[in-house]
Amino acid sequence: MASGSGSLMWFRKGLRIHDNPALEYAAKGTRFLYPVFVIDPHYMEPDPNAFSPGSPRAGLNRIRFLLESLVDLDLSLKKLGSRLLVLKGEPSEVLIRCLKEWDITKLCFEYDTEPYYQALDLKVKTGASTAGIEVFSPVSHTLFNPADIIHKNGGRPPLSYQSFVKLAGQPSWASSPLSITLSSLPHVGDVGSCEISEVPTIEELGYGESPQDCFSPFRGGESEALKRLRESIADKVWVATFEKPKGNPSAFLKPATTVLSPYLKFGCLSSRYFYQCLQDVYRNVKRHTSPPVSLVGQLLWRDFFYTVALGTPNFDQMRGNRICKQIPWNDNDELLATWREARTGYPWIDAIMVQLCKWGWMHHLARHSVACFLTRGDLFVHWEKGRDVFERLLIDSDWAINNGNWLWLSCSSFFYQYNRIYSPISFGKKYDPNGDYIRHFLPVLKDMPKEYIYEPWTAPLSVQTKAKCIIGRDYPKPVVPHDSESKECRRKMAEAYTLNQKLKGVVSEEDLKNSR
Numbered sequence: 001m002a003s004g005s006g007s008l009m010w011f012r013k014g015l016r017i018h019d020n021p022a023l024e025y026a027a028k029g030t031r032f033l034y035p036v037f038v039i040d041p042h043y044m045e046p047d048p049n050a051f052s053p054g055s056p057r058a059g060l061n062r063i064r065f066l067l068e069s070l071v072d073l074d075l076s077l078k079k080l081g082s083r084l085l086v087l088k089g090e091p092s093e094v095l096i097r098c099l100k101e102w103d104i105t106k107l108c109f110e111y112d113t114e115p116y117y118q119a120l121d122l123k124v125k126t127g128a129s130t131a132g133i134e135v136f137s138p139v140s141h142t143l144f145n146p147a148d149i150i151h152k153n154g155g156r157p158p159l160s161y162q163s164f165v166k167l168a169g170q171p172s173w174a175s176s177p178l179s180i181t182l183s184s185l186p187h188v189g190d191v192g193s194c195e196i197s198e199v200p201t202i203e204e205l206g207y208g209e210s211p212q213d214c215f216s217p218f219r220g221g222e223s224e225a226l227k228r229l230r231e232s233i234a235d236k237v238w239v240a241t242f243e244k245p246k247g248n249p250s251a252f253l254k255p256a257t258t259v260l261s262p263y264l265k266f267g268c269l270s271s272r273y274f275y276q277c278l279q280d281v282y283r284n285v286k287r288h289t290s291p292p293v294s295l296v297g298q299l300l301w302r303d304f305f306y307t308v309a310l311g312t313p314n315f316d317q318m319r320g321n322r323i324c325k326q327i328p329w330n331d332n333d334e335l336l337a338t339w340r341e342a343r344t345g346y347p348w349i350d351a352i353m354v355q356l357c358k359w360g361w362m363h364h365l366a367r368h369s370v371a372c373f374l375t376r377g378d379l380f381v382h383w384e385k386g387r388d389v390f391e392r393l394l395i396d397s398d399w400a401i402n403n404g405n406w407l408w409l410s411c412s413s414f415f416y417q418y419n420r421i422y423s424p425i426s427f428g429k430k431y432d433p434n435g436d437y438i439r440h441f442l443p444v445l446k447d448m449p450k451e452y453i454y455e456p457w458t459a460p461l462s463v464q465t466k467a468k469c470i471i472g473r474d475y476p477k478p479v480v481p482h483d484s485e486s487k488e489c490r491r492k493m494a495e496a497y498t499l500n501q502k503l504k505g506v507v508s509e510e511d512l513k514n515s516r
């Protein structure tokens with residue numbers, strides 16, 4: 001048994017010091033503070049059978065991003081007189097053992113709406129409460145408490161962004177400054193027989209040499225997040241005129257958006273602090289854009305999906321999900337593999353999928369393009385399969401946002417204009433006629449003349465030979481003909497929508513209007 005009573009701060013997301021109410025409460029009035037992160041082997045250990053490096057649940061880029069975030073957190077804790085205690089095992093078992101061993105009287109962790117954490121937290125809370133330990137689990141990952149919004153809406157989540165924004169109003173905390181700095185933290189007490197380690201390296205997790213072609217340019221951690229935030233908001237005109245979905249999805253040297261999503265995902269950056277910084281900019285400019293297109297509007301999209309996800313049973317699947325249209329998607333694993341492995345023969349689509357694999361991040365409209373192509377645009381593969389690929393490979397992979405956007409893009413929920421299909425040829429060309437993005441991520445096409453770069457199969461053989469890229473040998477032919485397949489997809493969607501309406505027995509006016 002350790003030498004005295006203390007608090008345990010359990011980090012999961014929320015990997016930051018600034019605006020961290022759970023950490024602040026844990027540190028208050030205690031002799032010892034134990035800041036803990038538990039490595040769950042299921043999440044971290046290599047999967048030798050996966051099609052790209054990583055664990056069954058996370059690609060290597062995200063695992064690396066997490067480790068970098070933990071190293072940064074440990075450094076920040078050390079500056080405050082503490083340190084991060086890293087443990088390994090099934091999190092609830094490890095936690096409950098630590099609570100006993102260290103004679104903990106107060107357990108603090110950030111509230112999480114994800115089903116995985118809801119189940120885990122229930123186990124830990126029950127264990128802690130039975131032992132008479134105080135549990136403090138505040139909402140600080142989102143701008144609003146999703147449960148409050150659902151409550152305000154009579155027990156159901158609002159299903160449109162506009163109604164969400166109306167219900168949400170101004171966040172209650174927005175008028176007073178958030179707590180951004182801490183000057184010191186209580187010492188870590190005796191750790192007894194619990195096996196504590198430093199933050200492991202990627203090699204120590206069993207990954208050997210990290211493959212060069214899987215290296216995200218984005219480094220994890222709160223320090224990096226705050227630097228990136230400062231750089232983004234320094235350009236006040238850019239912030240004030242930010243308008244999504246305008247912006248170039250093919251810009252990769254300097255992305256058109258903030259690339260703060262991985263930092264928000266792991267909580268290296270507080271969304272509330274981000275929101276306050278944006279409000280400061282808005283106060284100092286004459287005019288600025290507004291939701292849904294502004295940067296604050298983007299943060300509200302994030303909260304919107306968190307709210308709907310919390311209030312919708314089976315949100316992450318088609319069956320049993322009351323807000324999801326039932327569509328007879330195919331389960332064609334061969335088609336799925338061509339998409340996942342960047343072999344569709346459509347350079348715009350394949351380049352985006354390579355960026356996903358190599359960087360773990362792509363622009364929002366690039367995500368639109370590939371999600372539409374896989375589902376209702378061309379291949380008619382189930383959105384859950386595409387969701388799984390994104391969930392594993394994105395460094396910003398976020399349960400509520402990812403599922404919400406796949407529901408949206410597949411026209412299964414929220415958005416119903418299935419006639420509007422992204423062309424895998426002309427959409428990218430509009431932004432990047434020279435095909436620089438494609439040349440960068442698909443070097444096999446780097447010498448293809450710009451006239452053919454979006455449709456290399458139309459290049460005469462002499463041109464292919466000169467470009468050292470023979471279609472069908474060095475780069476694949478199109479997996480499906482877009483013109484006829486997209487028509488067929490529209491037909492199947494129309495049929496499915498009609499059936500859904502018949503099954504419901506009511507024709508929703510909104511659906512009819514939107515599907516025209």
Ligand code: FAD
Binds near residue numbers: 368390396397
């Ligand atoms: P900015 O434009 O700079 O926006 C700032 C922040 O607002 C983002 O960091 C993000 O937290 C939030 N945000 C922006 N757009 C959205 C949106 N449409 N929905 C919800 N929140 C938003 N985003 C994720 O964070 N995780 C995911 O797993 C994810 N999966 C997606 C899957 C599909 C099929 C699609 C189409 C989009 C997905 N998005 C996801 C939403 C969006 O593409 C990313 O949040 C955005 O591209 C991140 O880049 P950014 O930080 O530069 O965004």
